[in-house]
Amino acid sequence: MSIRVLMFGWEFPPHIAGGLGTACYGLTKGLASQGVRVLFVMPKAGGDEDQSAVRIINASDVEMMASWTEWEKYKENVRFMEVGSNLVPYMSPDLFEKTVSETVEGKRASGKISYGNKFQFSGKYGANLMEEVGRYAMVAGTIAAREQFDVIHAHDWLTYMAGIVAKKVSGKPLVIHVHATEFDRSGEHVNQEVYDIERKGMEEADRVITVSNWTRNIVINRYGIAPEKVVTVHNAVDFKNSEDTAEERGVKEKVVTFLGRITFQKGPEYFIEAAHKVLKRYPGVRFVMAGSGDMLAQSIRRVAQLKMATHFHFTGFLKGDDVQKMFRYSDVYVMPSVSEPFGISPLEAMRSGVPSIISKQSGVAEVLKHSIKVDYWDVDALADAIYGLLSYPALAKVVGESGFEEVNNLKWENAAIKIKKVYEDLFV
Amino acid sequence: MKKTLCFYFQVHHPVMLRKYRFFDIGKRHDYFDDYVNASTIKRVVNHCLPMNDLLLELIRRYEGKFKVAFSISGMALEQLELHAPQAIDSFKRLADTGCAEFLAETYPHSLASLSDTDEFENQVRHHMKKMKELFGQTPVVLRNSSLIYSDQIGERVAEMGFRGMLTDGAKHVLGWKSPNFLYTNAINPKLKLLLKNSRLSDDIAMRFSDKSWNEWPLTADKYADWLSDSAKESEIVNLFMNYETFGEYQTAESGIFDFMRYLPEAVFSRGDFEFLTPGEVIKKHQPVAPLHVPYPISWVDEERDITSWLGNELQTEAFEELYKVQEKVKRSDDEALKRDYERLQASDHFYYMRTKLFSDNEFRRYTSPYDSPYEAFINYMNVLSDFILRVEESDRKRDEKPETRKTKKR
Incomplete structure (x- = not known):
C-alpha cells in the first residue's frame, strides 16, 4: 500500500523566494516516483503550481471548524508571536504585501472563530509572519481532521506549528524537515521566538530530517535533539527546466561571480577581500556580486575603499533568466557562506559548466567532490583557489567538466528513497 | 637446484x-x-x-x-x-x-x-x-x-x-x-x-x-x-x-x-x-x-598502469610544464635550482592530483596531505610558476655572460 503524506510547506514553484520551494518541488516529485502520495498544503497557492506529482491545498481556501478544541490549546502560543525584526528568511520586508484581511484578523484576536470563516494568507515573508505562522497552524488542524494520511511532513520552522497541530489532531507521526536553522540565518544573534518554535518542532517530531550533516550537527548540538532521531538526507537538484544557450560576453576579462543574498550568512565580505588580493596580482579579471541584502551598502563601500570599483560590479537582485545568464557569463563561481545548510546555487553554476569554489561550512560540500573547498574565513585560500582557476586552464577545464557530470547525477529520486525509508521506519 | x-x-x-x-x-x-x-x-x-x-x-x-x-x-x-x-x-x-x-x-x-x-x-x-x-x-x-x-x-x-x-x-x-x-x-x-x-x-x-x-x-x-x-x-x-x-x-x-x-x-x-x-x-x-610491455605498467592500483600519476589533464599539464624547462635547468650552474628541480619531480606530487578514485571509498594507504587533487594542483602549479621564473632568470643571466655573447655573434 502506498504511503500517504500530509506535507506542509510555505512556498511552491512558480511562486518562490528562495530555495525552499524548489526543494519541496523536487522532493515531492521524487516521492511520487517512489509511489508515495503527497498532499501538499501551502499558505497561498496561486493555482498555477505543477500538480502532476502532488495535490495542493491552498490554506487560504480552508474553512475553519467551529468546535476546534486544539485551537484553545494553541492560541496562547499564537498570541505571543509578536513580529520580530529580523524574521526575514529570504526577502526584504518591503517586498512583503500585506493581504491579511483585517476583519478575520480581528476575529482571531478575540478568539471568535466560527464555522465558515476563511483566513487569507499572504504566503510571503515579512512583518506579519508570526501571525501567519500561527493561523497556518490552525488551518492545519482543520485539514488534518478532514484528510486521510499516514504521516505528516513539515518543512522549516514556518510550518512546524502546523505539523505539531496536525499531529495532535490526527495522532499520526510527524517528520520535520530542517532546510535551515536560526543559527544559519542570524549567526549567534538568534531570534528567541523562532528558536523556540524550531526546538519545539524538533522535540515534538518523531523524526527530524536535515539537509546536511552540517545542519544535523547544529540540530543535535544547539537544539539538544537526540542524535538517533536526526537523519541526514542531502538535497538534489532538478535541471529539467533550464536550457543551455551560449552567452555573448561584453567584456574580455574573466568573470568571477558571487550570487546570492548579500547577508551575513553568505559571507560577502570574504569574497570582497579575496577579490582585492587576486586583483593585485591578476588584473585581467572582473568580480561580480549579484544579489541584494542588508550588507549591500556596506559591501559597496568596502569595494570603493579598496579602490577596485572599476573591476568589481554589483548587479542587484537577479531573477528568472538573468540568474542563468549570470552563470553562463562566469568563469568562476564562489559561495563563501559562513553557514549554509545546503546551498543549491553552486550546483546551478556547475550545471552551466562553471567551476565552483564553496565554503567547507556548507552542506553541499558534503556531496560535491569536483569543487574546490575552502574555509569561509580563509581569505588567502579563497584567493588562491580563484587565482588557480583563472591561471591554470587545465584546472578550470577538469573542475568544470567533472563538476558538470557530477551535478547531473544528483537525483531527487535518491533523496526520496531515503525519505521513504524514514517514513517506513516510523510504522515499524 | x-x-x-x-x-x-x-x-x-x-x-x-x-x-x-x-x-x-x-x-x-x-x-x-x-x-x-x-x-x-x-x-x-x-x-x-x-x-x-x-x-x-x-x-x-x-x-x-x-x-x-x-x-x-x-x-x-x-x-x-x-x-x-x-x-x-x-x-x-x-x-x-x-x-x-x-x-x-x-x-x-x-x-x-x-x-x-x-x-x-x-x-x-x-x-x-x-x-x-x-x-x-x-x-x-x-x-x-x-x-x-x-x-x-x-x-x-x-x-x-x-x-x-x-x-x-x-x-x-x-x-x-x-x-x-x-x-x-x-x-x-x-x-x-x-x-x-x-x-x-x-x-x-x-x-x-x-x-x-x-x-x-x-x-x-x-x-x-x-x-x-x-x-x-x-x-x-x-x-x-x-x-x-x-x-x-x-x-x-x-x-x-x-x-x-x-x-x-x-x-x-x-x-x-x-x-x-x-x-x-x-x-x-x-x-x-x-x-612484451608496449604500454607502461606499475605496481599501483588494480589497473597496474600509470594513470595514478598521469591520468588526468591536471597531471599531464603539470608534467609537461615541468619537463619543458629541463634543458634550461641542465644548462644552469645554480645548484639550488637543480636541487629544487629534482625535488619537484617526485612522483608523489602528481599522485596527489589524481582524480580517478574519487568515486570509490576503497581503503587507501597512500594518503594525500591535500583535501582534494585540485588543491594539490594549485599548490604545485604556484610553486612551479615561481620555479619557472627562476629558470628563465638564470638562463637570461647565463646568456649575458661575455663568452656566451661572443658565441652568439658568430
Whole structure:
C-alpha cells in the first residue's frame, strides 16, 4: 500500500523566494516516483503550481471548524508571536504585501472563530509572519481532521506549528524537515521566538530530517535533539527546466561571480577581500556580486575603499533568466557562506559548466567532490583557489567538466528513497 | 637446484611542499615544509629502525644465508641524513654484511622515465653516486619509481649498462604466464626482468593484519607452506614491498616482526628455497621468455598502469610544464635550482592530483596531505610558476655572460 503524506510547506514553484520551494518541488516529485502520495498544503497557492506529482491545498481556501478544541490549546502560543525584526528568511520586508484581511484578523484576536470563516494568507515573508505562522497552524488542524494520511511532513520552522497541530489532531507521526536553522540565518544573534518554535518542532517530531550533516550537527548540538532521531538526507537538484544557450560576453576579462543574498550568512565580505588580493596580482579579471541584502551598502563601500570599483560590479537582485545568464557569463563561481545548510546555487553554476569554489561550512560540500573547498574565513585560500582557476586552464577545464557530470547525477529520486525509508521506519 | 626467494623493500619519502600561495610567486623561493618533513621522517624512522635491527639480527644468525634488497630514494636519504643520521648508519651496517643489496633508481623517485628528456639517465647516475658514497655499492639492477616499466624504458635501462630490472607481474601483461620466472626485455634481451608476485607479496604487505581475511592470522609456518606449494611450478618468488609495511601499515602489535623473525627458519626447514638478492638472481637463473610491455605498467592500483600519476589533464599539464624547462635547468650552474628541480619531480606530487578514485571509498594507504587533487594542483602549479621564473632568470643571466655573447655573434 502506498504511503500517504500530509506535507506542509510555505512556498511552491512558480511562486518562490528562495530555495525552499524548489526543494519541496523536487522532493515531492521524487516521492511520487517512489509511489508515495503527497498532499501538499501551502499558505497561498496561486493555482498555477505543477500538480502532476502532488495535490495542493491552498490554506487560504480552508474553512475553519467551529468546535476546534486544539485551537484553545494553541492560541496562547499564537498570541505571543509578536513580529520580530529580523524574521526575514529570504526577502526584504518591503517586498512583503500585506493581504491579511483585517476583519478575520480581528476575529482571531478575540478568539471568535466560527464555522465558515476563511483566513487569507499572504504566503510571503515579512512583518506579519508570526501571525501567519500561527493561523497556518490552525488551518492545519482543520485539514488534518478532514484528510486521510499516514504521516505528516513539515518543512522549516514556518510550518512546524502546523505539523505539531496536525499531529495532535490526527495522532499520526510527524517528520520535520530542517532546510535551515536560526543559527544559519542570524549567526549567534538568534531570534528567541523562532528558536523556540524550531526546538519545539524538533522535540515534538518523531523524526527530524536535515539537509546536511552540517545542519544535523547544529540540530543535535544547539537544539539538544537526540542524535538517533536526526537523519541526514542531502538535497538534489532538478535541471529539467533550464536550457543551455551560449552567452555573448561584453567584456574580455574573466568573470568571477558571487550570487546570492548579500547577508551575513553568505559571507560577502570574504569574497570582497579575496577579490582585492587576486586583483593585485591578476588584473585581467572582473568580480561580480549579484544579489541584494542588508550588507549591500556596506559591501559597496568596502569595494570603493579598496579602490577596485572599476573591476568589481554589483548587479542587484537577479531573477528568472538573468540568474542563468549570470552563470553562463562566469568563469568562476564562489559561495563563501559562513553557514549554509545546503546551498543549491553552486550546483546551478556547475550545471552551466562553471567551476565552483564553496565554503567547507556548507552542506553541499558534503556531496560535491569536483569543487574546490575552502574555509569561509580563509581569505588567502579563497584567493588562491580563484587565482588557480583563472591561471591554470587545465584546472578550470577538469573542475568544470567533472563538476558538470557530477551535478547531473544528483537525483531527487535518491533523496526520496531515503525519505521513504524514514517514513517506513516510523510504522515499524 | 634450489628455488629462489627474493625480498625487496622500497624506502621513499618525498620532500613535501609547503602551502605556497599565488602571492608568493616571484617573492619566495622556499617551497618545502621543513617542519612537516622533519616530523614525518622522524616518525618513519621510529618504525624502520626496529626492522633494520631485525634484518641485521637475521643476517647474522643465518650467517649470510638470509638476504634482502633495498632501494632508497635520494629524497629519503637526504632527509634521513638531515633529521635521522642514525638511520643512515643502520643501513650502512646492513650494507657492510654483504647480504643487503642496494638497487639503483631515479634520485627523486620521479616519473622522468616517462618524459623524452635525458633527465631519467641523469637522475639514475645521481642516485648511483649516492649509493657508492653511502654504501660502497655500484648497483647492477635498477628499480624504477613504483616499478614503472615498458619495453622502451627497459631498453633505455639496458643501454645504461644495467643487467636487471624490477617490475610488476601485472596480469594484463603476463596473461597465462607466471611471474615466478626470469624474463627479458622485449627489445634488448640483455636486460633481465624480475616480476613481483603480487599475491604472496600482498599477503604480507596488505592483508597480514586484516582480521576479515579468511587466512588471518598468518603464521610463518603457514606462509612457508604456501611458498613450498608454489615451488613446484616456479623458480623465483619475488616479494616486493614498501618498507613501511613493517611497523606502519602492519603495526608491531599485529605481530609482523615476529612473523618476519621466524620466516627464514620456517623456509629453511622446508628446504625448497634459498634467499638471494636481485643481482644474484640474474646470475643464477636463465630467462624463460621476453616480456612484451608496449604500454607502461606499475605496481599501483588494480589497473597496474600509470594513470595514478598521469591520468588526468591536471597531471599531464603539470608534467609537461615541468619537463619543458629541463634543458634550461641542465644548462644552469645554480645548484639550488637543480636541487629544487629534482625535488619537484617526485612522483608523489602528481599522485596527489589524481582524480580517478574519487568515486570509490576503497581503503587507501597512500594518503594525500591535500583535501582534494585540485588543491594539490594549485599548490604545485604556484610553486612551479615561481620555479619557472627562476629558470628563465638564470638562463637570461647565463646568456649575458661575455663568452656566451661572443658565441652568439658568430
